[in-house]
Structure formats: C-alpha cells, structure tokens
Amino acid sequence: MNVVMDLWRKIEKKQFSRLYLLYGTESFLLNETKMKLLEHVLDEEEMDFNFASYDLEETPIEAVIEDAETLPFMGEQRLLFLNNPVFLTAEKTKEKVEHNLAVLEAYLKEPAPFTILVFIAPYEKLDERKKMTKLLKKEAEVLEAKKLSEADIKIWIRNKAAGNGVQIDEEAIEMLLVLAGTNLMMISSEIDKLSLYAGDTKHIDLKTVENLTARSLEQNIFTLVEMVVKRDIEGALRIYYDLLKQNEEPIKILSILSGQFRLLYQVKELSRKGYGQQQIATTIKVHPYRVKLAAGQSRLFSDEELGRIMDLLADADYQMKTGGLKKEMIIEMFFFRLHQPIA
Structure with missing residues (x-):
C-alpha cells in the first residue's frame, strides 16, 4: 500500500516519470492512478490535443510510438495510455495486430522528454522471461495493483x-x-x-x-447467514423479504447464499487440515478478510449441519432451474427445512 501512496503523492506533486507500468487485477487502483495522471499532467483545455488512449490489441505499437514522438500542441506534455499490452504476458491470445517491438525497445531506452507513456496491463502476472518485460520494469515506474490485505x-x-x-x-x-x-x-x-x-x-x-453505510447484497447475505447461525429463521426470512422488496432476484440470492455456505465449508475443512487463514485465502482465491469472517461463522456449525445445509441448497438450486415451484417460495422452503432435525 505504501508503494501506491508514494506513487500517488509523486503524481500530485507533479514529479512525473516518462514511463509507467501499471499491472494487476485490482481495477480500482489502476483506474485511480489513471485518473490522478489525467488530473495532474494535463489541464482541461489540453485534453483534446495532448491525450490519447490506445488498445494494443487493436493498434500496433509503432503507431503509438509515432504519436509519442509528436510534439505536444498548445501545451508542454503529452499523455498516452497504452491498454492491454499483450506482449508482456504469457497468456495465449490471438493477436489481431503485429507489434514491431524493436521500435518500442529503442523508444524505452530514450523516451521523448515531452511524453508520458503509461502501460496498463490488467493481468495478474507478467511474463518475467520476456526481454520487453525486463526492459520496461527497469526503465519505468512500476505499480503492481494487487488485492490489498x-x-x-x-x-x-x-x-x-x-x-x-x-x-x-x-x-x-x-x-x-x-x-x-x-x-x-x-x-x-x-x-x-x-x-x-x-x-x-x-x-x-x-x-x-x-x-x-449501504449494505451490499453480499453483506445482507452475510447477515442472513448470521441469523441461521443463531437459529433465528424468522430473522433470516425478514432479511430475505427485504431483499425481494429491493427487487433482488431469488436466483441471485440463492447463488450468493450457496457461495457463502460453500466458503464456510471450505474454511472449516482447510482449518482442520492445519491451514492458516492466509493459506486458505490463497488456496480458494478469496480475500483474507472474508476468510477471517467465515472462520468465525464456521465454528458455530457442526460438520453434519454444514453438510445438510449444502444438500438443501443443492436441492433448492435444482428446483430453481427446473421450474417446479415459484422461485420466491423455493428459498422460503429452504429456511423452513432448516428447522427440521438432522436425520
């Protein structure tokens, strides 16, 4: 996080680099960095003349470099966003254009003093074996936009x-x-x-x-699960009816509800195997904070209870998809069946 804040502070003080490499899957950090560059590099009247955004899946890099080497008009700097630099990843993609990377290599070694070039790679990882990745990481200011702890x-x-x-x-x-x-x-x-x-x-x-604070649908589902933990089925139904009044679709509610109980089941099982919360988060690819909350809830269910709930949710999902009953009623029946003792 300190790296992100340091970069933002530099931008706000107009301490710009000629080259930036922004990569990772945390879209908010990518977008926030882009907005800060737009806000501090160019005045509003310069935007039409000195800003451009390219998709490198559609535009060859040599065309972008030609633009980067064009003197700014009615201003001192140009700002170019280069989205989706597929040549930095190991992902198999069917490239629509061919890139002359020799042109880019030469530019990176001696970038135009009046242009800020920003590579925006919304990929989890870059291919560190590639010459272009190594060169860009060496020459550019780098921000890895990963999920925060x-x-x-x-x-x-x-x-x-x-x-x-x-x-x-x-x-x-x-x-x-x-x-x-x-x-x-x-x-x-x-x-x-x-x-x-x-x-x-x-x-x-x-x-x-x-x-x-507005409650997200996921948060309402979390609270709904809390009601189930407390065996307060009336409370769970009350939240469910409120969600219906907010025009939430029953099938979406069921999907998130199933996902939450699946998370409890996974956390409980992996904890039994000796996994720590950070290990669990990495293994099942969810945020550590969600694992922390799920760990607290999962301890209040026995293995038999969680297994039975998963079976009930699977049955509700089947009924939802085969259309035998009204969708709203299927989730109601799920809550009522929770009252029944384990066979």
Whole structure:
C-alpha cells in the first residue's frame, strides 16, 4: 500500500516519470492512478490535443510510438495510455495486430522528454522471461495493483478519510469493512459520503458508519447467514423479504447464499487440515478478510449441519432451474427445512 501512496503523492506533486507500468487485477487502483495522471499532467483545455488512449490489441505499437514522438500542441506534455499490452504476458491470445517491438525497445531506452507513456496491463502476472518485460520494469515506474490485505485496506481507508479532511475511528473502520466488504470502489464511495455527513465535526465514528453505510447484497447475505447461525429463521426470512422488496432476484440470492455456505465449508475443512487463514485465502482465491469472517461463522456449525445445509441448497438450486415451484417460495422452503432435525 505504501508503494501506491508514494506513487500517488509523486503524481500530485507533479514529479512525473516518462514511463509507467501499471499491472494487476485490482481495477480500482489502476483506474485511480489513471485518473490522478489525467488530473495532474494535463489541464482541461489540453485534453483534446495532448491525450490519447490506445488498445494494443487493436493498434500496433509503432503507431503509438509515432504519436509519442509528436510534439505536444498548445501545451508542454503529452499523455498516452497504452491498454492491454499483450506482449508482456504469457497468456495465449490471438493477436489481431503485429507489434514491431524493436521500435518500442529503442523508444524505452530514450523516451521523448515531452511524453508520458503509461502501460496498463490488467493481468495478474507478467511474463518475467520476456526481454520487453525486463526492459520496461527497469526503465519505468512500476505499480503492481494487487488485492490489498486487510491491514493495507485499513491504511488506505485512513488515508482516504484524511484526504477528505476527516478522521475515522478504528472501530468505525472495522464496521465499514463488515458492511461494505473489501471492494475498494464501494468503500471509496462510502467514505466520500461519510465525510460529507461528518461536516464541521471532521469525525467519523462507529454509529455514523452503522447508520449511513449501504449494505451490499453480499453483506445482507452475510447477515442472513448470521441469523441461521443463531437459529433465528424468522430473522433470516425478514432479511430475505427485504431483499425481494429491493427487487433482488431469488436466483441471485440463492447463488450468493450457496457461495457463502460453500466458503464456510471450505474454511472449516482447510482449518482442520492445519491451514492458516492466509493459506486458505490463497488456496480458494478469496480475500483474507472474508476468510477471517467465515472462520468465525464456521465454528458455530457442526460438520453434519454444514453438510445438510449444502444438500438443501443443492436441492433448492435444482428446483430453481427446473421450474417446479415459484422461485420466491423455493428459498422460503429452504429456511423452513432448516428447522427440521438432522436425520
């Protein structure tokens, strides 16, 4: 996270590099970095003349380099975004264009002093064996936009709030993560809203987060599972009916509900095998914070209970897809059947 914040601070101070390489699957960090470059490199009146965005799956690199070597018009700098540089990955893609990488290699060794070239590679990994990857990593300012850890998200929340001129309590941060999840786009939007509400107090506390933070569908499902943990079927049904009033589709609710219980089952099974929470997160490819929450819930179910719930959800999914009953009723029946003792 410190690497990201350091890069953003440099951009805000107009300490630009001639070359940037942004790669990874955390789209919020990629987009935020792009927006900061747009905001600080060019004035609004320069945008039409000195900014361009290319898709390298459609445009040959030599055409982009030709643009990069063109003097800026009515300004001092040009800003070019180069999206999808497939030649940096090991992914098998059917390339629509051929790239003359010798032209790019020569440019990287001596970039135009008036152009900022930004490679945006939304890939989990780059092919480190490739000469072009090695050269670009050597010559460019590099940002790996990967999923943040729980600790890094908390740092980012504090920095985001501070950037809005407000202070946020630690317990408020914890609750924000519980309610909004780990999606940075959603968290960013919520912090902006909470900051406006804080007004002259310049302070976001737990109560403010509880009262104002929008619950995602996933969070409502998490709370619904909490009701099942407490054997409060009426509470679970109440949340379910609220979701229906919000026009959420039963099949989507069932899918996320099944996914949550599948996560509990996987966490419980892997924990039994001695896996730590970080190992579990890596193995099943979910955010460590979700594993942390699931670990707490999974301990409150026996193996038999979780197995039976998975069977009930599989049966509900089958009925949903074969169309024997009203979809709304199928999930109701799932909750009612939870009352029945294990055979």
